[in-house]
Amino acid sequence: MIPTAETPADRLVLEAVGFSLSTLPADARIAIALSGGVDSSVLLDAAVRVAGASRCLALHVHHGLSAHADAWLAHCEAFARERGVEFAAERVEVSRDAGVSVEAAARAARYRALDDMCASRDVATLWLAQHADDQAETVLLQLLRGAGLAGLAAMAPEYLPAGASVTRVRPLLHLLRAQLEQYAGERALQSIDDESNADTRYARNALRHEVTPALAVHFPGFRDALARTAAHAASAQRLLDALARIDMESASRDEGRALSHDALLAFDDDRALNLMRYWMRTSGFVAASSARLGDALRQLREIGAAGEGHGLRIDHAGHALRSYRGLVYWEAGDSNEPADETALAARAISELAWQGESIWRLRQWRGTFVFADADVAAGDSDTIPASVLRRAVLSARSRSGGERMRTSEARNAPSRTLKNLFQERGVPAWKRDVPLLYVGDDLLFVPLLGVNRAALPEQVDEAESRVRIVWREDLLIG
Known part of the structure; x- marks a missing residue:
């Protein structure tokens, strides 16, 4: 039940939060991104009043970009504790790569950290405190950058980005900054003031301090007009996405x-x-x-x-x-580099002293090696004597480049690079990031290519039991 509102600003904020809460199950927990500024402080305070402290989780990201970052973290933790809300924080490194703005890099790092914290906790949704002024600034920025419809659609009230662990919701998106400031003043909420928000070298700050005040004088309803523009663009973008999904059915591989x-x-x-x-x-x-x-x-x-x-x-x-x-x-990688010289990313080496196990689960590879009994008499030739699997510790390793193997049974056949074998068999680059199975220091088996014959003994006991190795990705495990 929404608490009784004391003022118009109080009513607007509580109703907005109550509406977002009404779309969730009665016991769903909510994560609130808490920067310590007015907007996020209002959102957390109102969420506690409407949902109760036990259903709320305050999340803070420490960027380390300001000399006051440690003080802001301490403030946010105290603010959450005062309301009986669980608090969590994560420190991030903001990339300073050429061609990437600090704003964009900080935003990307912040959302990654927030998503990681949500994924490790039992929360149903992540609430963000953007409001109508933020939406208007975003539309203006996108217009000035010549963005397409997806850019002009600006910020959606609710969305689930690709790869995100929970849905992100903006309960305050239709409220003005002034209304949130009035709520904060009436509730005597203490908040921080990020000094970078006054730096007009940043495009958004320049719009906020120098452009939108002038627009408000000559076009008092500009925020509503820009919000309608964003809604129209979002509607058109949905139609384009529907067409793209149809086209993906024929083009996707x-x-x-x-x-x-x-x-x-x-x-x-x-x-x-x-x-x-x-x-x-x-x-x-x-x-x-x-x-x-x-x-x-x-x-x-x-x-x-x-x-x-x-x-x-x-x-x-x-x-x-x-x-x-x-x-x-x-x-x-880079287009100036040869395609697929090595695996996409190195992973930690995993080891197993094989004692007849039928499966070896490799979580970092999102898959499993299966060791199945083989029947050579029935023509199952791509197999390995069980004694080979026991002669040394098995290890699963990433490609490092230059690995070679012999797929032919002929002893005098040359070995070939994995890259050449993958190309010969038409294996696309994104499928070549597979674990290489070694026995001791010898490459023994490569998914999609098979057994390295050079690692097998010349003399084999025909009566010895043999094993077929199969690599199964997670989605194929039944």
Whole structure:
């Protein structure tokens, strides 16, 4: 039940929070992102009043960008404790990479940390404190940057980003900053003031302090007008996404991790670009500029569906666009580097002293090695004597580059690099990030390629039991 409101501002805030709460199960816990500023302090205070302290969890991210960051963390913890709310915080390092603004890097790090904290706790949703003024500033920024519909749609009241653990909700999105400040004053809420918010070198601050005050004088209803613009853009974007989902049905390959080159190029430019935007967004990529996407499509058309994309020079968000055997996909790395020289990411080595186990679960690889009894007499030839598995400790390792194996049973057959074998068998780059199974220091088995014959003994006891090794990804475990 919503508490009795004492003032108009009190009523508006409590009703907004109550509406968001009404969409959740009665016992669902809510995480509130608490920066310590007025907006998030109002959201937490109102959430406690409406939902109760036991259902709330305050989450704070320490960016380390300000000399006051430690004091802000202490303030947020005290603010939450005063209301009987559980508090958690995480420190992050903000990337200073060239070409990435500090604002964007801090925002990305903040959301990653918030999502990590939500994933490790029993919460149903993450509440954010953005309001109508923030929405208006976002629409203006996107307009000035020449953003498309997805940018103009600005901030959704509720959304679930790709890869996020919980839905994000903005209960205060239709309220003005002035209304939140009035609530905070009436409730005597103590909040912090981030000095960077006054720095007009940042585009959003320049709009907030120098542009929107002038707009408010000449166009008093500009916030509502911009909110309507965002709503119209969001509606149009939903229609474009519906079209992209239809196109994905014909163009998607390998559960959306790649697109058919033929199918993509069959669309006209507008439809192909819409599909690429949707594909990248649903794959978890940050939005690419229209110029970059246009250049990518131009290059893809120039090489043609039959050609290999070794000359593609499109880099985005730490990945390079690749074209291989009729498929288009993103691979970690730089387009100036040769494609897929090694595994996508190194993982810690796992070891097992094999004593006849039938399965070996590798959580960091999201899969399982299965050791099944084999019947050589029935033609099951790609097998391993059980004694080989026991001769030394088994280890699962990442590719480091240059590994070789011999797949032929002929003793004088040459060994070949894993890269060449993968290419020969048409295994796309994103499927090559598999655990290599070693026995001692010898490479024994490679998923998708099979047994390394060079690791097997020349003389084999025909009566000895043999084992077939199978690698199964998590989604295939039944």
